[in-house]
Amino acid sequence: MAGWTGRAQARARELVVVNWGGAAVKNYEIAYGKPFSKSANLDVVIDGSGPLPGRIKAMVESRQVVWDVCDADLFTAMKLGAAGLLEPIDYSIVDRTKVEPGYAVEFGIASYIYSWGLAYDAKLFAQTPPVTATDIFDTKKFPGKRALYNGVQSTCELALLADGVAPESLYPLDIARAVKKVKSLGRNLVLWSRDAEAQRLLQQGEVALAVLGHPRASLAVRDSGGRVQFTFNGSMRSAGAWMVPKGNPAGAVIANQFIASTQDPDRQLQLFLLHGSGPTNPAVEPLIPTDRQAFNPNTAAHRAVQFRRDDQWYAEKYEEASIMFRDLIAAR
């Protein structure tokens, strides 16, 4: 079945771009799909089924590749690339200077910026809003439940920061220490698996604060009429990345041309306005309207208060750390 669609797609001159679905399908179509369809004279199909590393691996190893470009995490590109499952990014087509240093690697290049930050119920904390990792874990000063991501990312970093680890010595993450801190929240801890869940918990007032990606947080702020607030303070700057599965049906050249097309400032601006995904190309910054700067992770003020996820560490340790995190959370 998968092989059959793959051949059919190759014949029809299609380019299949995979992201995490939901509103991202429509928004990617508008910002990136349609303009590239027109200029390259082929159909861009946005597939929202989620580029899980395991699925890319299964596809490439069975030579049934049906995806051309995947939009996953930067560390995923590093990991899968090192395992020989990706085409290298062709930097004669894609411009590596259009992303910030460190965000263009051999097998992937940053597609958007997102930041794992703190959202809180402003009605509860009108006088002194929570601003730091320490505040997230201080249930005396900031009483109420908190929703953290049910996984390593952001949850472990913030727990360690609250536990007194210096920002520059966060990595390698001490998962055991982090989980101990997380579990110290006791009954005040809720762990979310999908960011829509975190948004719902915030909006319904079921949690006093939550850590989640800034695009989803911006929806919570908007839909709650301002009762939910968000801060970039102490948030974790992360990069999604484009990557091309080895032997992709449309060919590496077209895939790279598509990636290059998404570096266009107007298209990135469009996606930011529609979806909240932070632009990777610095040339977008002057184009962003003032009233949208509150959720722009790239302003000088916001940059100064974020720390950057260590994708190199995640590329090497993500699986191991995830299993350890899950087991320690479950253990008594």
Next chain:
Amino acid sequence: MSEVARTSRRIDPAQALVAPLALGLLLLFIVPLLRVLWLGFSEPAFGLQNYVTVATSPGVRAMLWTTAWLSGVTTVLALITGYAFALALFCAGPTQRAWMLMGLLFSLWVSVLIRAFAWVVVLGDQGVVNQWLVETGLIEQPIRVLHTPTAVIIGMVHYMVPLAALPIFNAMQGIDPRVLQAGRSLGGSPALVFRRIFFPLTMPGLLSAAILVFVFSLGFYVTPAILGGGRTIMIAEFIGRAVLDVPQWGVAAACATLLLAITFALMALLARIADLRTVFGGRA
């Protein structure tokens, strides 16, 4: 049905009718299932290491323990509630009984997802119950129930009560009323008749219900995921995450095999206690 089968020996129509389904099950269910079981011994390398992980990893063991005790508590609570409901059904008049049965079956038909979200609305800190308690001044702070094991148990018991009540009611209906009359006529008080005659006669139904509810409880997926707030992880959710989140297919397959083995063992036990067709209402 058994009459028909006995009279026409050459082509059993029942078997002929079931054949396509059996073939479909074999190809679409049994074969993939065997492949999953095989993963438990072959992923990432051939051997028993996945079973060693299941037996020794503190996280996996804690998860198995959570699954067992939540299912146990759910079974006990569902049996008590189910028995009371079955007894009420048994004592009710025909019209009342029809309405009660309809109510029971109706709750059985509502999707498990919708029921779990309904409990979110009821139990949340800002939920119906807490808001009312706070507004009436009975409590100052909302009671934390949602996102705790208690919430998971409430959701699971709610789902399981019909499954407990029906086999018990079935057993009650099978009791010859003359036995009870005899007990009464021999001077037994209603309480004594219930304790010495009625209750023992419903034991097979109660046991079947217990096993049935326990087996179903072991496999709960949606309810703990929604009501447990990511903290209370049972085996089904664990398997789901081991397949999708952290690729640990071998351990996931080992857990699935374990769940399947426990289920089969309990169903075999159930078959020894009671006629399975009676339990599932095939011969009510």
